[in-house]
Amino acid sequence: MKTILLAIIFTTFLSPVFAQFPTGGASQPKALPGTAGDQTPKGTAKISGTLVDSAALKPIEFGSIALYNKKTGQAIDGTVADEKGKFSLTKVVAGDFKILISFIGYQNKTIDNITLSKGQELDLGTIKISSNVKQLDEVTVTGQAALIEEKVDRLVYNAEKDIAAKGGDATDVLRKVPLLTVDLDGNVSLRGSQNIRVLINNKPSTIVASSVSDALKQIPADQIKTVEVITSPSSKYDAEGSGGIINIITKKNSLQGLNLNVDAGVGNRGSMLSLNGGYRKGKAGFTIGGFGRGSYNTITKSELSQTSIVEGVATETRQTGDGNSKGLFGQYNLGFDYDLAKNQSITAGVRYGVRNMINQQDLITQLYKNGSQTDRSGRNVDAKNLSGTVDANIDYLHTFKPQQEWSISTLYSRNDLTNNFDADLLNSGNTVTRRQRNENKSINQEFTFQTDYQTPIKKNQLLEFGGKAIFREVTSDYQFLIAEATGDFVKENDQPSGQLTYHQNIAAGYTSYTYTTKSRYTFKGGVRYEHTFIDASTREGGSIGVGNYGVLVPSVNASKTIKGTTLKLGYNRRIQRPGLAQLNPNFNSANPQNITIGNPELRPELTNNFELGVSKNIKKVFVNATFFGRVTNNAISQVRQPSDSLPGAIITTFENIGRQHAYGINLFANVAATSKINFGVFANSFYTTLTGQTLGENNTVEKLNNNGINVSGGIFSQAQFRNGWGAQAFGFMQGTQIQLQGKQGGFGFYTVGVKKEFGNKKGSVGLAAENFLSKRFKMHTELFSNQFNQVNDMYFYNRGIRLTFTYKIGKMTMDAPKRKAKSVNNDDVKSDGSGGGQQGGAPGAQPK
Known part of the structure; x- marks a missing residue:
């Protein structure tokens, strides 16, 4: 009976997913969300170009290109660059346009005063986009972010700015995060509740399920990039963790x-x-x-x-x-x-x-x-x-x-x-x-x-x-x-x-x-x-x-x-x-x-x-x-x-x-x-x-x-x-x-x-x-x-x-940052309230 119910639930939720996938394989989309799609006016002009990183001169994959009508200010077409940074917009009508180029981790760039005539093929050549990351002598240095930031659904503590954390562990970092309390045994509370879900890089671990306080001792403080605290998780997160979610993000690079x-x-x-x-x-x-x-x-x-x-x-x-x-x-x-x-x-x-x-x-x-x-x-x-x-x-x-x-x-x-x-x-x-x-x-x-x-x-x-x-x-x-x-x-x-x-x-x-x-x-x-x-x-x-x-x-x-x-x-x-x-x-x-x-x-x-x-x-x-x-x-x-x-x-x-x-x-x-x-x-x-x-x-x-x-x-x-x-x-x-x-x-x-x-x-x-x-x-x-x-x-x-x-x-x-595959999050344990630490994992910033 258990296996049957599991199968029913998954069939119910997965059927609409596969129903939306193209049967002939995924093709490169032409229309951005909210654009005219297949209602875009058809013309004979064409615009093409190549996106590259202004510092490394490497192609930028998946950069978004939006074409705007200068008179109306409305987006009329768009596309996404391929793995070599190349893009093209075809069947464009004649007129005056501007192009907005955007990608995560890079500054938006606008190419203005584009005029197309009927049948014209305009090659914009190599378009250099500046990263939000500054480079000095081959060493990357991020911009001066705030130590603590509030986002729409979470509070973020930028632990990589904590110069006193080196040599310690995650317990030393979490003590400094607003909303959290860490006692002398390493037990973590959020607004007075130890019933929280803790993830490491958006993933659960059975070691967290055994003891949060012990798990935190295994994470070096200077390897933590940010700590995310989510107090009102949406339904895409596991239902576990009555007090909220803590997600510990360790340092990575691209x-x-x-x-x-x-x-x-x-x-x-x-x-x-x-x-x-x-x-x-x-x-x-x-x-x-x-x-x-x-x-x-x-x-x-x-x-x-x-x-x-x-x-x-x-x-x-x-x-x-x-x-x-x-x-x-x-x-x-x-x-x-x-x-x-x-x-x-x-x-x-x-x-x-x-x-x-x-x-x-x-x-x-x-x-x-x-x-x-x-x-x-x-x-x-x-x-x-x-x-x-x-x-x-x-x-x-x-x-x-x-x-x-x-x-x-x-x-x-x-x-x-x-x-x-x-x-x-x-x-x-x-x-x-x-x-x-x-x-x-x-x-x-x-x-x-x-x-x-x-x-x-x-x-x-x-x-x-x-x-x-x-x-x-x-x-x-x-x-x-x-x-x-x-x-x-x-x-x-x-x-x-x-x-x-x-x-x-x-x-x-x-x-x-x-x-x-x-x-x-x-x-x-x-x-x-x-x-x-x-x-x-x-x-x-x-x-x-x-x-x-x-x-x-x-x-x-x-x-x-x-x-x-x-x-x-x-x-x-x-x-x-x-x-x-x-x-x-x-x-x-x-x-x-x-x-x-x-x-x-x-x-x-x-x-x-x-x-x-x-x-x-x-x-x-x-x-x-x-x-x-x-x-x-x-x-x-x-x-x-x-x-x-x-x-x-x-x-x-x-x-x-x-x-x-x-x-x-x-x-x-x-x-x-x-x-x-x-x-x-x-x-x-x-x-x-x-x-x-x-x-x-x-x-x-x-x-x-x-x-x-x-x-x-x-x-x-x-x-x-x-x-x-x-x-x-x-x-x-x-x-x-x-x-x-x-x-x-x-x-x-x-x-x-x-x-x-x-x-x-x-x-x-x-x-x-x-x-x-x-x-x-x-x-x-x-x-x-x-x-x-x-x-x-x-x-x-x-x-x-x-x-x-x-x-x-x-x-x-x-290199240009890329979206990587999401990972599993679990949360299923509650603290025993003793010095042994919280007994369980909790949801994190990675949606379920």
Whole structure:
């Protein structure tokens, strides 16, 4: 039945796509969208020419040529240049005309005062078009773009202008993006929600599905070009990610020839080395790259105090911990693209990522019952968080004419994850009495197929539709073992062991329509339907009763520009499926006072999002304010309650019991003091109400309610000086965050950096420092219910300094940019709300 429904949905959405393709093969279009088409007056004159790059003198493919009547100002004919830059307009009537030439990445060019007589053949010869990119001594330098830009449907942070990011990872970059909050563990929130979809170069990855915070550590900061934040996605994006979309775009080039970039950095808390190269000749291009980063000297200290009441007995736990972590991160990629024809291209790539995180923590726990100490014990824990991820994709794009295109995208992704710990249990004399081991191996693999088609309707309308299928399988094999001070480990009968198999197949289809009026109103509406098939089971208990479900996701966006002021209004409905960490029933007791157990019976949560935004340029100042509302039903919430069998322990699991409301405002202002100096400020504030329930004493239902205001904000500035010198400073502060059963303390972060370029900007040396005014930072968290109270203080020692070096090898020339095949985007996971990071992928700027 599942296969039949998938086939029906895809047949429904693909039939109109193929119906529009010419049966005799695609021919070069003659009429631009909105021109007269086959109603163009027929004459006997002809105009021809060749488009070339003014700097590289290379042909420009797919350049658009529009022919205008000088008297009426109306476009009467048009065409697109071929792979050699050549074009021709035939059957042109006699008269006076002008030609407008345009192409992405190049300045528009107008050829005026063209007069044609009957039967005349006019050859315009070689037409040179200037790129928007400036070249200096064979090194390309882009124009001075703003650090932060607001576009029609997204906010863009130009990370390549961040000189302090070298030597860091993507976490360091995302901390500086307005609307986003990144805590000290690397967990990312958008307007207070961790239910976001994260893409890398418009593609999902199973490593993101396992942990966003861990995935970000594998991306070198200096390889990130932009970060795109989409808060009101249209129906062409996956319905997943109730909070919004984050798309991380890494640096690419359209250069001809061979190039190699070497980046290195060393610091007191981490070091990195990156080699990235590319070769492009004619229609084919290859890229290869590798990145390795090691982290060390990451020290934490913790203090925990909690009280609980079980069967009338008050138990108090006092715990202190000292820990440190180290890790190795790597990412290696190989890419290929080829132009099959002047209007067809294919791209393919494979990427392998590796993460080896080792965490060590020494805990001392004191237990009190009714005010008297009953036990004192120690626990030394070694935890391993290891993963290896493979992503492979093949994508095809066919462009029929400007804005009319068809694409097919495929992606296979697999993540092998190991999350184990070993613990030595110590008595009051620090002698090992027992040992514990938790083994948990997981495999998350998925295959995705999607197709998209878009076509213009006249010159002010655009129709888009497509279909998608995701086939996903998650398996988790877990067991809890015990041993004496010496000897072999054996299975612990009192603790759960088993295997979870979770199949999740998704069939989706969408349609979207965009309409722009002459008075600069833009309306975009659409609808998307996704049907999810679930087959879940455990080795011990058999099938789990999680039913299939479908969801209809509408979206509406509108904008209007009035005298330099842009107003935007948006509504969308989103779905958030549970992530692996929330589903996995493994009994994680690395810290026996805080135990986590997943729930494989979780259902998705649904969110309605509303937003109203206004932005304006006032001379050199850009100001943006966005008011938003978010209502989530059936919310996946953490539920904490005391353990019946482990004195003093708190057990955390997940249930669909919550209802969450959030209403707030985002403010942002950027000031371009000069062409070389700019600074800005941003602030986020929202009021949230959370409701839910948990089980109290004697299995009674305890209602939970909490509300409050969440505030965060930051400032930044950057400057470019003479002789290749530059400087940047950034500061961020987050206030207390409201949770269902308490509140989490705020934190701060700041960094400054300087950079010196040399060798005609082929190389650079940089120095950056962060949190250098304080030795450590304290995060204070309070959790409570009728059965327990918990106070947890975490101390982070993240004072850091790093020295970076970059050098570019290779002599390159600029080639005309081309539209490449689109790629798959997936989003299907939700954060578990813990330090492990968000458990899932989220939509990105690449439409689905």
